[in-house]
Amino acid sequence: MQSRVVLILGGTSEARALATSLVAAGCIVTSSLAGRVRNPALPEGQVRIGGFGGVGGLEQYLRHTRPDAVVDATHPFAATISASAATVCARLRVPLVRLARPGWADHPDASAWVWVESMNDAAVAVQQRGLRVLLTTGRTTLAHFASLAKSFVLVRLVEPTADPLPVGWDVIYSRGPYTVSGEYQLMTSHRIDLLIAKDSGGSMTEPKLTAAAMLGVRVVMINRPASARGVPEVMTVPDATRWVISDARVIGGAGTDR
Numbered sequence: 673m674q675s676r677v678v679l680i681l682g683g684t685s686e687a688r689a690l691a692t693s694l695v696a697a698g699c700i701v702t703s704s705l706a707g708r709v710r711n712p713a714l715p716e717g718q719v720r721i722g723g724f725g726g727v728g729g730l731e732q733y734l735r736h737t738r739p740d741a742v743v744d745a746t747h748p749f750a751a752t753i754s755a756s757a758a759t760v761c762a763r764l765r766v767p768l769v770r771l772a773r774p775g776w777a778d779h780p781d782a783s784a785w786v787w788v789e790s791m792n793d794a795a796v797a798v799q800q801r802g803l804r805v806l807l808t809t810g811r812t813t814l815a816h817f818a819s820l821a822k823s824f825v826l827v828r829l830v831e832p833t834a835d836p837l838p839v840g841w842d843v844i845y846s847r848g849p850y851t852v853s854g855e856y857q858l859m860t861s862h863r864i865d866l867l868i869a870k871d872s873g874g875s876m877t878e879p880k881l882t883a884a885a886m887l888g889v890r891v892v893m894i895n896r897p898a899s900a901r902g903v904p905e906v907m908t909v910p911d912a913t914r915w916v917i918s919d920a921r922v923i924g925g926a927g928t929d930r
């Protein structure tokens with residue numbers, strides 16, 4: 673059988689593991705990274721870096737490279753690229769699957785958290801409580817929390833942001849995986865009493881939730897954005913591998929006009 677040509681939309685540890693798995697299975701794999709961080713961990717196979725230039729750019733790229741399948745293994749909150757992939761793959765009739773790790777809805781402490789639908793809702797929920805906040809929602813989300821300027825906010829980022837932070841906010845730079853003892857120490861030393869997090873799922877950033885429960889730190893959890901309609905979903909790398917090798921097909925019929 674001819675090698676399958678696969679495009680992985682990446683930027684997650686699952687995407688890297690999938691690249692390894694598909695290369696081992698004999699696929700010709702290209703991983704696409706947005707280029708947000710310096711020195712990203714590179715997956716096996718070929719790698720391209722940088723935005724495609726919106727829906728039109730991604731369409732051009734797929735017409736040119738003609739993959740047999742696309743796996744959207746981007747972060748569960750990377751909604752724009754997921755929507756672009758869904759639009760373009762449907763248009764070009766390229767099989768597309770979404771690989772997204774399970775969220776934390778089944779976490780033992782999930783029922784104690786305040787679940788909100790958006791970053792703005794999270795900011796409102798915090799204002800109502802007015803506490804010392806640990807903000808872990810990422811560099812691109814900070815503008816949503818500008819209304820907390822008068823609160824103490826400790827922001828944890830992977831890399832510096834170009835935009836100045838409000839006066840009085842504190843910032844630390846680090847990249848997971850984290851440990852429960854490290855998170856406990858961080859929250860204790862900054863006297864944190866409220867944590868704002870995204871429902872990213874996974875084990876690398878989960879220790880903050882355990883530490884929060886141990887310390888009685890309240891948690892405001894932001895729900896994932898809705899997934900693109902009509903795109904099949906898998907939750908694990910083995911399932912995504914299986915899908916590429918044996919299940920990949922265009923939803924709604926076979927054929928291609930590429």
Ligand code: NAP
Nearest residue numbers: 682683704705706723724725726746747749750751752753
């Ligand atoms: P996003 O809002 O969905 O995407 C914004 C733009 O970035 C897209 O329109 C696209 O530009 C470009 N882009 C995103 N992912 C890309 C990829 N894998 N390859 C090429 N271009 C990509 O995404 P985001 O939330 O900013 O996340 C950016 C990247 O960081 C993603 O790869 C994601 O997996 C990773 N990441 C995100 C988070 C998070 O919390 N959001 C956390 C960890 C890692 P064009 O429109 O020009 O194509």
